[in-house]
Amino acid sequence: MRQLSTFTVGTHLFGVEVSLVQEVVRLHQMTPVPLAPPAIAGLINLRGDVLTAVDLRARLGLPAPEPVPAAGSGMREPVNVVVRLDGEPVSLLVDEIGGVLDVSQVPFEQTPSTVDERVRGLLLGAYALPDRLLLALNARRVLDVGMGDALATGREPARG
Amino acid sequence: MEAIDEIVAEFLVESHESLDQLDRDLLALEQNPGSRDLLAGVFRTIHTIKGTSGFLAFHRLEELSHVGENLLSRLRDGGIALTEPRSTALLEMVDAIRGLLADIEHTGGEGEDVDHADLIARLSALLEDGPDGAPIGQVLVEAGDTTQEAVELARMEQRLGDQRLIGAILVGHGATTPAAVDDALDTQAGLPRSVVDSSVRVDVDLLDSLMRLVGELVLARNQLVSRLGHGQDGSADSSLARSAQRLSLVTSELQEQVMKTRMQPVDTVWSKMPRVVRDLARTCGRQVRLEMEGRETELDRSVLEAIKDPLTHLVRNAVDHGIEGPEDRVRAGKAAEGVVTLRAYHEAGQVHLEISEDGAGIDPHRIAAKALERGLVSRAQLATMSTREILDLIFLPGFSTAEEVTTVSGRGVGMDVVRTRIEAIGGSVDVTSTVGEGSTFRLTIPLTLAIIPALTIGSAGRRYAVPQVSVLELVRLSGEHARGGVELISGAPVYRLRDVLLPLVRLDEQLGLVPAGAGDGRGGFIVVLQAEQQRFGLVVDDVLDTQEIVVKPLGRHLKGIPVYAGATILGDGSVVLILDAATLGRRANVVTAAARVPTVEAAAADEGVEPVLVVEIGGGRRAAFPLATVTRLEEVPAASIERVGDREVVQYRGHIMPLVRISTLLGVQGEPGGDGEGVQLVVHSRGERSVGFVVERIVDIATERAGTRSDLDGQALVGSVVVGDRVVELLDMDSAILAADPQFSADGHGQGGGAPSPASGARA
Numbered sequence: 038m039r040q041l042s043t044f045t046v047g048t049h050l051f052g053v054e055v056s057l058v059q060e061v062v063r064l065h066q067m068t069p070v071p072l073a074p075p076a077i078a079g080l081i082n083l084r085g086d087v088l089t090a091v092d093l094r095a096r097l098g099l100p101a102p103e104p105v106p107a108a109g110s111g112m113r114e115p116v117n118v119v120v121r122l123d124g125e126p127v128s129l130l131v132d133e134i135g136g137v138l139d140v141s142q143v144p145f146e147q148t149p150s151t152v153d154e155r156v157r158g159l160l161l162g163a164y165a166l167p168d169r170l171l172l173a174l175n176a177r178r179v180l181d182v183g184m185g186d187a188l189a190t191g192r193e194p195a196r197g
Numbered sequence: 198m199e200a201i202d203e204i205v206a207e208f209l210v211e212s213h214e215s216l217d218q219l220d221r222d223l224l225a226l227e228q229n230p231g232s233r234d235l236l237a238g239v240f241r242t243i244h245t246i247k248g249t250s251g252f253l254a255f256h257r258l259e260e261l262s263h264v265g266e267n268l269l270s271r272l273r274d275g276g277i278a279l280t281e282p283r284s285t286a287l288l289e290m291v292d293a294i295r296g297l298l299a300d301i302e303h304t305g306g307e308g309e310d311v312d313h314a315d316l317i318a319r320l321s322a323l324l325e326d327g328p329d330g331a332p333i334g335q336v337l338v339e340a341g342d343t344t345q346e347a348v349e350l351a352r353m354e355q356r357l358g359d360q361r362l363i364g365a366i367l368v369g370h371g372a373t374t375p376a377a378v379d380d381a382l383d384t385q386a387g388l389p390r391s392v393v394d395s396s397v398r399v400d401v402d403l404l405d406s407l408m409r410l411v412g413e414l415v416l417a418r419n420q421l422v423s424r425l426g427h428g429q430d431g432s433a434d435s436s437l438a439r440s441a442q443r444l445s446l447v448t449s450e451l452q453e454q455v456m457k458t459r460m461q462p463v464d465t466v467w468s469k470m471p472r473v474v475r476d477l478a479r480t481c482g483r484q485v486r487l488e489m490e491g492r493e494t495e496l497d498r499s500v501l502e503a504i505k506d507p508l509t510h511l512v513r514n515a516v517d518h519g520i521e522g523p524e525d526r527v528r529a530g531k532a533a534e535g536v537v538t539l540r541a542y543h544e545a546g547q548v549h550l551e552i553s554e555d556g557a558g559i560d561p562h563r564i565a566a567k568a569l570e571r572g573l574v575s576r577a578q579l580a581t582m583s584t585r586e587i588l589d590l591i592f593l594p595g596f597s598t599a600e601e602v603t604t605v606s607g608r609g610v611g612m613d614v615v616r617t618r619i620e621a622i623g624g625s626v627d628v629t630s631t632v633g634e635g636s637t638f639r640l641t642i643p644l645t646l647a648i649i650p651a652l653t654i655g656s657a658g659r660r661y662a663v664p665q666v667s668v669l670e671l672v673r674l675s676g677e678h679a680r681g682g683v684e685l686i687s688g689a690p691v692y693r694l695r696d697v698l699l700p701l702v703r704l705d706e707q708l709g710l711v712p713a714g715a716g717d718g719r720g721g722f723i724v725v726l727q728a729e730q731q732r733f734g735l736v737v738d739d740v741l742d743t744q745e746i747v748v749k750p751l752g753r754h755l756k757g758i759p760v761y762a763g764a765t766i767l768g769d770g771s772v773v774l775i776l777d778a779a780t781l782g783r784r785a786n787v788v789t790a791a792a793r794v795p796t797v798e799a800a801a802a803d804e805g806v807e808p809v810l811v812v813e814i815g816g817g818r819r820a821a822f823p824l825a826t827v828t829r830l831e832e833v834p835a836a837s838i839e840r841v842g843d844r845e846v847v848q849y850r851g852h853i854m855p856l857v858r859i860s861t862l863l864g865v866q867g868e869p870g871g872d873g874e875g876v877q878l879v880v881h882s883r884g885e886r887s888v889g890f891v892v893e894r895i896v897d898i899a900t901e902r903a904g905t906r907s908d909l910d911g912q913a914l915v916g917s918v919v920v921g922d923r924v925v926e927l928l929d930m931d932s933a934i935l936a937a938d939p940q941f942s943a944d945g946h947g948q949g950g951g952a953p954s955p956a957s958g959a960r961a
Contacts, residue, residue: 068772069659071708072758080751080764080772085408085415085452087764087772089752125752182754 041164043135043171044118047099050135052164053174059121061134063114076182078130081117090117090128091182097156120176127180138171140164148172208249209302212294215242219291223284230279239287240269245472246294252469257307258297264320265290271324283323289316334363336381337373347372401498404458411448411455415770418448449768456747459499463541463550464492466505470512474537477516484523484534485516491541496548500642504550507615507626511552511638512537514612519556519636529633531555544666553637559630561587571595588628592616651746651765653773654724655739657710660773662746662765663724667778669732670898671740672723673830692723692734695808695898699725702785703736704776707760728779735781744768748775760784811925812879812892816865819896819925826930828882830895832875847878849887854880857937858891863926881934888937 041052042061067079067090078092094101117128143164148157159178164171219242226235247262265287271277293316297307334348351366359366364378418441425441471487478485496504520526520535527533540551561584568574568590579587590596594613619626619640630636650665672694674682683690683701690701701723705711723734746765755761762777809821831849838847838856845856856878859865878889 066771068764068774070755070758070761070774071710072760073755077754080774082415082766082770082772085411085456085766087749087751087766089754091754127752127754180754 038139039141040137040139041171041173042118042137044116044131045133045135046093046097046131049099049172050166050169051093051131051172051174052135052138052140053118053120053129053176055137057120057122057176059119059126062117062119064117065114067115074182078115081128083117083119083126083128086126088117088119088126088128090130091180092130093179094130094132096179096182097159098153120180122176122180129179138166140171143171205253205301205305208253209298212246212249212298215245216291216295216298218242220288223288223291226279227281227284233273236269236273236279240266240273241475243269245475248468248472255297255301255307257313258294258301261290261293261297261313261317264317268320268324277324286316286320286323290320333378333381334367337364337367337377340377340381342377342381343367343373399458404455407455408459411452414448415452418445418770445769453768459497460495461498461501462492463494463496463501463548464489466501466508467492467539467541469509470539473509473512474516477513478520481517482522483516483520485520486534486536487539488536489539494541494543494548496642500548503618504624504640504642507618507640508550508552510615511640512539515552515554515556515636515638519554521557525557529557548642550640550642551637552640553635555635558632558634559588559591559628559636560632564588564590568593568596585627585629588630591628592626650743651775652724652743653741653767654704654722654735654737655741656737657705657708659710660741660767660771661704661737662773662775663726663735663778664762664775665743667726667728669725669727672725672734674721674723674736694723694725694734697732699723699732699734700785701734701736702781704781705738707781707784726778726782728782731782733782733785735778746773746775808898809925809927810879810898811896812859812877813894813896814863814865815860815893818863818865820859820863820892821925821927822879822881822890823927823930824898826881827879828887829880831878831880831889833878835876838876845891847889849880849889852885852887854887854889855938856889856891857933859928859933860891860893862933862936881930886938886940888934890933890937 040055042055042058043050043052045051062083064081064083067081069079070077076091076096078090078095081088081090115130116132116134118131118134119126119128121127143166146163146165148160148162149170150157152160159175161173161175164173219239222235222239222242226232226239229235243262243266247259247266250256250258250262268283268287272279272283277283293313300307334343334351337343338345338348347367347370348363351363351370351372354366355361355363361369364373364381367373368375368378421441422445425438467489470489474485474487477483515537516535520537521529523533526535535554535556537552537554540549540553542549565574565579565582565587568587569576569579573590573593573596574582592612592615594611596612616626619642624640624642626638626640628636628638651662652665652668653660653662655661672692674692682692684693685691690703691698692701693699703711706713721736721738722740723736724740725732725734744767746767748763748765750763751758751761759780760777762775764772764774767773808824810824810827811819811821814820833847833849838845840846841853845858846853847856848854877892877895879892879895880887880889
């Protein structure tokens with residue numbers, strides 16, 4: 038049985054292996070880290086532990102979000118999907134959390150070639166749900182945000 | 198007989214041996230009561246029994262030997278003399294210990310049938326001279342529960358015919374509380390409160406789960422507060438807001454306290470070392486004295502756990518391989534007794550542990566030969582290696598310098614394992630050695646969770662923390678100073694600080710938050726930092742607070758950014774990055790390995806000068822505070838000064854701080870100056886207490902040249918000094934502080950800033 042924990046970023050539905058997900062929390066406070074790669078959203082306080090938060094949108098090179106519609110409270114707390122890999126918890130910032138889906142019976146496909154090549158490396162493949170595609174993330178690759186990563190350069194000021 | 202743990206068996210055998218010796222020593226002491234050597238020997242034996250029994254959780258044994266140890270410690274220190282009742286009680290204690298040991302041997306437990314309370318009470322009573330221990334009044338005074346005067350008064354009443362006990366009279370006078378008298382009676386009866394009442398054993402798992410729960414509480418608190426802050430209609434219930442505020446404060450406090458429960462002094466590991474050294478020295482035929490400095494240095498318990506074995510190994514090594522035999526030492530012109538020193542301290546956001554001995558030292562030639570023989574290095578490699586690198590070879594796997602396999606080595610832990618273990622927790626270990634003089638192993642251990650004092654600062658709208666160890670001083674850069682004080686030398690900004698040029702680094706530029714040059718000319722603060730023996734000024738927008746922070750390591754994604762030494766969580770739950778002074782300096786090219794800028798301290802030591810804070814006190818007069826006594830400079834609105842009785846006070850950091858006007862203290866004629874808006878304060882803190890000195894204007898920090906002092910009689914003055922070309926009156930801090938707060942020295946804890954103030958030192 039293969040279960041994925043699902044969430045959305047922009048219009049896409051993503052999933053990671055449910056066993057990797059430690060918990061999902063909404064947190065308001067985020068401490069930005071100057072000099073860090075742009076995919077690093079900052080640091081969060083998870084019950085007294087300091088966790089690095091990776092902005093999945095920036096990591097995947099997706100466009101910035103639409104301005105939040107005026108309806109409702111206005112301020113929306115980012116959703117942190119806390120993924121534990123090699124014993125270290127890291128937060129993935131996503132837009133909305135979905136449910137846990139059992140995908141053992143769902144047809145699995147290669148990542149569509151229309152997807153950006155750099156993003157394709159971060160995906161394991163896609164599950165064709167009846168109504169939409171569920172993109173399975175390669176958590177290890179996604180969290181491997183190096184200082185010299187192709188998607189993560191540009192903002193570091195060039196200083197001696 | 199049940200199977201007893203090997204370690205317990207060892208303990209029993211050794212204790213029996215030493216108890217026999219103890220009997221003989223105590224009897225010898227009766228013949229020769231002044232012999233400190235005999236006393237020290239007896240004390241050590243009991244101390245060891247106490248330590249080991251505590252370790253093995255034989256609490257009755259521990260309690261008994263603890264009281265005996267107290268008595269012996271006082272005897273050894275000469276506080277009391279060995280009298281017949283004392284030696285009898287001590288001999289009884291030896292018998293009682295023997296009885297307990299026998300019980301342990303036969304049943305594996307201490308046995309419940311024999312009661313030592315009477316003996317323990319007697320031993321405690323004998324701690325003091327006098328027929329029945331310390332009088333109750335004395336105990337109460339020492340505990341701070343009443344005053345000497347009240348006790349005198351009560352005694353007088355007793356002499357005048359009051360039949361009640363001293364305690365009852367004191368309670369009747371309202372001079373103390375019934376609870377305090379109860380405690381004092383316990384103390385008097387020799388129930389060691391410190392051991393029995395003031396601590397409990399707590400399961401570590403429980404502490405960890407407490408920590409997690411507090412974390413959850415903090416989270417919920419934060420959410421509640423932010424929900425209130427962003428109330429939709431803006432009309433949040435004010436009593437709810439107050440409750441939330443209170444919850445918030447209590448939560449922060451709770452978080453801090455629970456975090457502290459995880460910290461333990463390094464002594465919890467070190468306390469086993471005297472025994473290790475003693476046993477090993479005996480086995481190896483060495484004479485070794487163990488000295489320990491910085492026992493109170495706190496480490497997270499997980500770190501302590503991790504360093505225990507490596508540390509023990511290094512100490513064993515120091516005794517076994519470091520210290521020479523007594524004959525060899527005497528031949529080399531050293532004392533027969535070698536010294537192993539353990540030292541611990543916090544520095545630069547890390548814990549440093551040193552294990553040094555004054556033994557033979559490590560001969561690099563021998564190391565090189567051995568490494569070559571073992572095939573660990575090639576001859577060509579050796580030729581290019583420095584002495585330091587050669588010494589470092591001892592940490593390679595498969596290296597052992599022991600000429601023969603002793604019982605001591607052969608435990609499967611080599612130097613390579615020491616290094617592996619220390620590096621596994623992110624630390625490092627290195628060795629320095631001088632042939633003939635000894636070796637020092639230095640462990641540098643990341644704090645992980647260690648608590649360090651730090652300065653929180655603001656830059657570009659964000660907060661950062663700087664470990665206090667790298668902060669030398671703070672300089673305010675007001676608008677006018679910002680232009681006038683900062684000069685450009687070949688394009689690089691410098692600040693002229695007491696005639697020394699201080700290179701400046703703007704934090705916001707270094708962090709890439711603003712383009713280079715954008716912040717020039719703006720005001721703010723210069724945090725003068727010291728890194729690798731060099732000074733530079735970090736320009737920030739705001740200096741917020743100093744507080745103890747708990748250092749958290751950064752995740753692997755951010756390990757590659759050396760500017761950050763870690764992160765911490767402040768009381769409000771927000772995450773703040775901790776800056777690494779050395780890296781910041783190197784990044785900005787103001788700290789290099791080669792250049793050495795003389796430091797203030799070095800300059801001061803060279804020329805015998807002492808930095809002072811010069812202030813204007815009105816009437817054109819100037820006064821100087823020894824800089825070491827100045828905790829902070831503050832400006833408070835004149836309206837915030839309140840009067841209590843005939844004193845002026847101001848609310849300061851949650852306390853009421855007494856004020857003293859220097860102009861009044863020094864009898865300045867005429868109206869005090871100032872525009873009536875802000876009042877300049879020089880704050881002196883010691884422990885929790887602070888006093889504020891009202892001055893007219895802060896002029897500068899200057900160095901006072903020794904020898905320019907002249908004695909000038911005047912209240913609260915030590916004399917006068919020449920600073921620049923003006924005569925400045927040097928304040929006598931002790932009397933100035935007492936003028937503000939007569940209680941200050943009485944119960945200031947004597948810690949922190951200038952307890953022995955330079956001013957009073959100079960007067961002596």
